[in-house]
Amino acid sequence: MTALPLRPGHSGRPRPQRLREMSGRAGWGIVAWVVAIAFFLPVLWMVITAFKPESAAETWPPQFIFKPTLSEFRLVFSGMGPFLTHSVVATVGSTILVVLLSVPAAYALSVHPVKHWRDGLFFFISTKMLPIVAAIGPLYVIALHLHLLDSIWLLIILYTAMNLPLAIWMIRSFMLEVPRELLEAARLDGAGRIREITGVILPIISPGLVSTALICVIFAWNELFLALNLTVTNAATMPMYLISSVPQEGLYIAHLSAAATIASVPVILVGWIAQRSLVRGLSMGAIK
Amino acid sequence: MAVLETGAAPTPKVALRPRGVSRREGWQRRLPLLPALIYIVVVTQIPFLVTLWYSFQSYFFDVPAPAHFIGFSNYTTVFTNAAFRGSLVRSVVMTATSVILAMLLGIAFAVLLDRKFLGRGVVRTLIITPFLVMPAAAALVWAGPMLDPNFGLLNYLLEPFGVHHVAWLSTHALGSVIVVMIWQWTPFMTLIVLAGLQSQPSDTLEAAKVDGAGALATFRELTLPHLRPYIELGILLGSIYLVNAFDAVRLMTNGGPGTATTNLPFYLYQQVNFAFDVGGAAAAGVVTVILTIIVATFALRMFARVFQFEEASG
Amino acid sequence: MAQVKYVSASRVYAKGAPPAVDALDLDIEDGEFMVLVGPSGSGKTTALRMLAGLEPLDGGSVEIGDRDVTFVPPKDRDIAMVFQNYALYPQKTVAENMGFALKMQRVPREQRDRRVREAARLLDLDDQLLERKPKQLSGGQRQRVAMGRAIVREPKVFLMDEPLSNLDAKLRVQTRGQIAELQRRLGITTVYVTHDQVEAMTMGHRVAVLRDGQLQQCATPRQLYDNPVNEFVAGFIGSPAMNLQTVPLTDGGARLAGATLPLPAAVRAAASTAGLSELVIGIRPEHLHLANGSGELGGEVMLVEELGADSLLHVRLAESGNAVVARAEGRKPPIPGQKVTFHVQLEDIFAFHPGTGARLAG
Known part of the structure; x- marks a missing residue:
């Protein structure tokens, strides 16, 4: 019953199998790091260029050592105000609307499904397959008649429609993972439908909800086509500010990089921080 | 009991309610669906109906005359228009190439990320970043700091390999645009495939080891079939987004040189914004939609398979 | 045709943690049915996985038929394993599952089919089941397919990791007998892991009782029952307990x-x-x-x-x-x-x- 001591040398000396394993692991690690850095390089280069003075940005060979300056960032910040506001309002507004609409809809397609839930879900997904670009002319005319052209409301409405199908699909997948016994137990405890959603389902799927909202935020924040076609000044968003930062002549690469960095950074940071949630949303939510 | 029951079908002792759910219950089920359904019908279907209507009208923004019915002449123009056909083909080429290559890269990256190594979390963070970059920003940064013939980083990095100041956006416009699209969508594919890899039960992989399968055989015989629904989903979602790709085309090449990178979205954008031809663009849009529906029908079948997979895996 | 030998085989999962398997010495004879039994955490499954090559050794060695296989990868050990959850390949049919190892050995197709059908007959698996996917089978059928996958190989050693734990009580008793019978007929050395002492007593030629990674006693069921070497073995073997x-x-x-x-x-x-x-x-x-x-x-x-x-x-x-x-x-x-x-x-x-x-x- 007394613990037998391990034979000396057996645990101390690394064994050939271990060595092979460790070197194999290191090999894969190096490959992965090289690939990842190469993949990340454009982003890195964008940020580096943003800190250059304009004169150092367009040189051959490209300069890697320079005196960093914030002057381009200052310039970008100075004109950014209204664009930023529009982007935030359109992104946040549409995301809230998406969540409000998609939670009940996902519920009706999963927990207590309507009779033709399959058709319903297919319909939502199929609207995603109709290219919005095909209707851009008439959309313009409709917006014109409804006096919604160049209005932030128009973007909120359209971004909501753009993200709704994916949100319903994802939230539905998360709801399917809620254990049935839990819902039945809530039923037996006298919970109605509303209580079932707010008291049982929402707390369980809240991580999924976060990742869904996150993906909606990414797509809404980054959207250019609709904004470019349907807004001018009153609702112009960050991507449009980015375009406007490209002048017709003169040196502009550092300025452009600074603007691109600032426009991208909010979503990149949110994405990095909420990475697990994002991964889950994109993958698990999308398929299971 | 068994003997007694052989004569006739057993009659239930209790009168059964009619099958299915009651009408009241049915509406209770439908109610939560309605807001989203009505919303999506109004916002996405009405514009398409209006598109259909305009496709039979002659209507130019820059002409004061009101819209008037001209029958199928917009469609005749569309079908005889080489520019439309060209943009259609380019759209297919762009979407297919970028989705497939992004998926192949995504599979490779996912296999890498599925292994344990030092700093795996950081590597994953780096790899997903391109997906988070604003497409407009990505397009501009690639067009300028990365690909510029005179000061672009890529030419500098390739100089040791005998590449000298290539004007990528003029000489390899379509390829350059596709590269940027692949760069942005590979992370998405990686994450989906990675989820698939990590959902593969470890005991079947161990069983394969014991059964004498090497790494390659295991991947080909077991992992790939397991990944199939994940790969299909990635391709499907990627196609849905990339068929609408506009930012890279508009900001990197503006459809050019000539029409070398003009895809459908950019073509329609030009029709509305520069030719002011609402009717013509609407007809082109309708044709696009019909073609999309044909493709989407196949895509939806794929979705149906994903459903089967979902049900089968519980 | 192989005896199996553990020579002070040890496995330590984490530095400083007590070994999961602590200097295990065990000789298993050719054709013997050896059961490793113990409560959860006793190291019995780890010991089995060390023999399979799925778990590296931190000390000592394992031998199969006089050959030191300590550093041999699983695929070259000529063993077959039945997993607790069967680990059937979900995308492959029953026949493909059973023939997979042979396919990996590049056995020609006709020969593969013949051996799969033979194994299926041995296990009372209907021919029409062979074309189904594992998901379409009942728990008992899956269990038999997992057994079949092992049998088809005609390996040197069978390794079984609680293969009956997912069956209902009645089927478990029935299958228990079938496995013991089959093993006797095939005469292939078998190492069988279970936490159920009834299974251990009824199936094993000899039973090795483990606790906290250490071998307590290895003897025939009768000897274990009549002559336990310590309080743990005495309390563990027998139902109701001593x-x-x-x-x-x-x-x-x-x-x-x-x-x-x-x-x-x-x-x-x-x-x-x-x-x-x-x-x-x-x-x-x-x-x-x-x-x-x-x-x-x-x-x-x-x-x-x-x-x-x-x-x-x-x-x-x-x-x-x-x-x-x-x-x-x-x-x-x-x-x-x-x-x-x-x-x-x-x-x-x-x-x-x-x-x-x-x-x-x-």
């Missing part, structure tokens, strides 16, 4: 339930050499004989479990109030609340060291 009581030593024997239980001379001698004032005695339930008021041990029946052929009496002993279980005849057992006495024969009393748990002079 009654174990820590009792004070007196001149005449051990004091229990207000009476003095005589102890064999050898036990008393061993206890006095060890300088013990108390010891653990163990009596199996069937060795507590109802004695109509004349027995040494008295107590009150608390609960009667009728099993049909016999019944189990849960008895609270007089004085100490300790609970023991006794096996009584099925008909007319005492009723709860009734006072009973038991007679115990001298040779049926086991005694263990209260500190180390080691058997005192059997």
Whole structure:
């Protein structure tokens, strides 16, 4: 019953199998790091260029050592105000609307499904397959008649429609993972439908909800086509500010990089921080 | 009991309610669906109906005359228009190439990320970043700091390999645009495939080891079939987004040189914004939609398979 | 055709943690059915996985048929394994599952098909099942496919990791017999892991009892039952478990339930050499004989479990109030609340060291 001591040398000396394993692991690690850095390089280069003075940005060979300056960032910040506001309002507004609409809809397609839930879900997904670009002319005319052209409301409405199908699909997948016994137990405890959603389902799927909202935020924040076609000044968003930062002549690469960095950074940071949630949303939510 | 029951079908002792759910219950089920359904019908279907209507009208923004019915002449123009056909083909080429290559890269990256190594979390963070970059920003940064013939980083990095100041956006416009699209969508594919890899039960992989399968055989015989629904989903979602790709085309090449990178979205954008031809663009849009529906029908079948997979895996 | 040998094989999962398997020495003979049994965390599955090559060794070695396979990858060990959850390949049909290992060995297709069909016949798997996917099978069928996948290989060693734990009770008993029968017919060395001592006793030629990564005893089921080397093995083997009581030593024997239980001379001698004032005695339930008021041990029946052929009496002993279980005849057992006495024969009393748990002079 007394613990037998391990034979000396057996645990101390690394064994050939271990060595092979460790070197194999290191090999894969190096490959992965090289690939990842190469993949990340454009982003890195964008940020580096943003800190250059304009004169150092367009040189051959490209300069890697320079005196960093914030002057381009200052310039970008100075004109950014209204664009930023529009982007935030359109992104946040549409995301809230998406969540409000998609939670009940996902519920009706999963927990207590309507009779033709399959058709319903297919319909939502199929609207995603109709290219919005095909209707851009008439959309313009409709917006014109409804006096919604160049209005932030128009973007909120359209971004909501753009993200709704994916949100319903994802939230539905998360709801399917809620254990049935839990819902039945809530039923037996006298919970109605509303209580079932707010008291049982929402707390369980809240991580999924976060990742869904996150993906909606990414797509809404980054959207250019609709904004470019349907807004001018009153609702112009960050991507449009980015375009406007490209002048017709003169040196502009550092300025452009600074603007691109600032426009991208909010979503990149949110994405990095909420990475697990994002991964889950994109993958698990999308398929299971 | 068994003997007694052989004569006739057993009659239930209790009168059964009619099958299915009651009408009241049915509406209770439908109610939560309605807001989203009505919303999506109004916002996405009405514009398409209006598109259909305009496709039979002659209507130019820059002409004061009101819209008037001209029958199928917009469609005749569309079908005889080489520019439309060209943009259609380019759209297919762009979407297919970028989705497939992004998926192949995504599979490779996912296999890498599925292994344990030092700093795996950081590597994953780096790899997903391109997906988070604003497409407009990505397009501009690639067009300028990365690909510029005179000061672009890529030419500098390739100089040791005998590449000298290539004007990528003029000489390899379509390829350059596709590269940027692949760069942005590979992370998405990686994450989906990675989820698939990590959902593969470890005991079947161990069983394969014991059964004498090497790494390659295991991947080909077991992992790939397991990944199939994940790969299909990635391709499907990627196609849905990339068929609408506009930012890279508009900001990197503006459809050019000539029409070398003009895809459908950019073509329609030009029709509305520069030719002011609402009717013509609407007809082109309708044709696009019909073609999309044909493709989407196949895509939806794929979705149906994903459903089967979902049900089968519980 | 292979014997299996563990030579002080050890596995440590984390630095500083106690070894999951601690210097295991075990010789398994060619054609033997060896069962590794123990509670969860005893290291039995780890030991099996070390033999499979799925778990590296941190010390010692394993040998299959005189060949040191410590650093040989699983695929080159010529073993077949049945997993707890079967680990069938979900995208492959039953036939493909069973033939996969042969395909990997590049066995020609016709030969593969023939061997798969032979194995299927051996296991009573219908031909039409061969084209189904694992998901379309019942739990029992899946279990048999997993067995079939192992059999088709004709490997040197079968490894089985709790292959019956996912079956319902009735099917488990039935399959238990089939596996033992099949193994005898094929004569292939088998290492079988289970936490169920009934499975261990009924199936194994020999049973190795593990606890906390250490081998306690390896012997035939009968020897384990009749001659456990320590308190743990005595308590683990047998159902219902042996009654174990820590009792004070007196001149005449051990004091229990207000009476003095005589102890064999050898036990008393061993206890006095060890300088013990108390010891653990163990009596199996069937060795507590109802004695109509004349027995040494008295107590009150608390609960009667009728099993049909016999019944189990849960008895609270007089004085100490300790609970023991006794096996009584099925008909007319005492009723709860009734006072009973038991007679115990001298040779049926086991005694263990209260500190180390080691058997005192059997």
